Amino acid sequence: MTILDKIIAEKRQEVVRREAETSAAQLQKSPLFARPVLSARAALTAAGSSGIIAEFKRRSPSKGVINGTAEAGATTAGYVAAGAACLSVLTDEPFFGGTPADLQAARAANPGTPILRKDFVISEYQITEARALGADFILLIASCLTPAEVVQLSQFAHLLGLEVLLEVHDEAELRSHLTSSVDLVGVNNRNLSTFVTDVDTSARLASLIPDSFVKVAESGLQHASTILALRQAGYQGFLIGETFMKTPDPAAALAGLVAELSTPVSAS
């Protein structure tokens, strides 16, 4: 059993538990359910956008504790002040130490920035919950879902006004799961079964993703030079968590990267 199998098995139980506690109908009465949704596509493709989707990530199965003290509202507000185009907030508790309250805190602190609910979405209930927590887009991971499930869950997300980021790891997943039902395509450089991270994965798959989708490179991104090369390859979004969160000041780490990205490369 891989870590992803374990996460999904746990997630199935969690969804049953959460739905028993709060029904979808109750979630729809939440004040945030009616708020206008912000477009991640628009934020990532706007002129001058940094393209950075800055992630709030306390810990991970591959790295253990990354940051045991950061607070979601303050950290994400710092990210936005430092130039993040979008935010990503992990809400999975058992494996990542995130909570739905982290997403609510990020939403309250950043009313004008699109937020990704970063979780392992396997049901419509979680999408309703994402909307009620204040998210603007959701993640669907190809390796956790059938192609038909991706279409069905994407359609449901769109009904609620949310955009969909489909995550793939290889060419086979791209061929089997990518349809026009999604808005953004993420290439995860981390193999979620083995944890091996290889930033060349994004570079290799770039030309196989039609330009009608916003392309997002995910995981293992650390250097401005890598991001600049991936921009050349067609990527407009860059999902980065650990590089920022492992430092004492995640916002300052992001500000440093943004400064490097905007420094003109000398001709000599």
Ligand SMILES: O=C(O)c1ccccc1NCC(=O)[C@H](O)[C@H](O)COP(=O)(O)O
């Ligand atoms: O990060 C992990 O160890 C992990 C393990 C199993 C499933 C998912 C995992 N991470 C989720 C992500 O995709 C990353 O949090 C995201 O792309 C940011 O990556 P990074 O910049 O390397 O923190």
